[in-house]
Amino acid sequence: MRKALVIVIQCLWVFSVVTFATTIGAIYGWEQHGLAGAIALGFVGLCAGAVIAGSPLLLLQLLT
Template identity: 50%
Template sequence: MGKALQSVMRGIWIVSVVSTATAIGIAYGWQTHGWVGAALFGLIGYGSGALFAYSPSLLFDLAEFWAS
C-alpha cells in the first residue's frame, strides 16, 4: 500500500510541476513575443518542468535562492 501511494504522489507531482512550468512559459511567451514566443517558451517551460519533476530538490534550492 505504501509503495502504491508513493507512486501516485510522484505521478501527481510530475504532472503538476510540468504543467505549471509549461503554462508559465506559454503565458510569458504569449505576452512578450506572440505565437512564436508562446511555442518556444512553452517548450522551454516543458523542459525545465521535466527537470524540476525529476529532481525536486533543485526546484526547492532555486526557490530558496530567489527568496534570499
C-alpha cells in the same frame, strides 16, 4: 499499498510541475512575443519542468 500511494503522489508531482512550468512559459511567451514565443517558451517550460520534477531538491535550492 504504501508503495502504490508513493507512486501516485510522484506522478501527481511530476504532472503538476511540468504543467505549471509549461503554462507559465506559454503565457509569458504569448504576452511578450506572440504565438511563436508562446510555442517556444512553452517548450522551454516543458523541459525545465521535466528537470525540476525529476529532482524536487533542485526546486528547493532554486527558491532559496
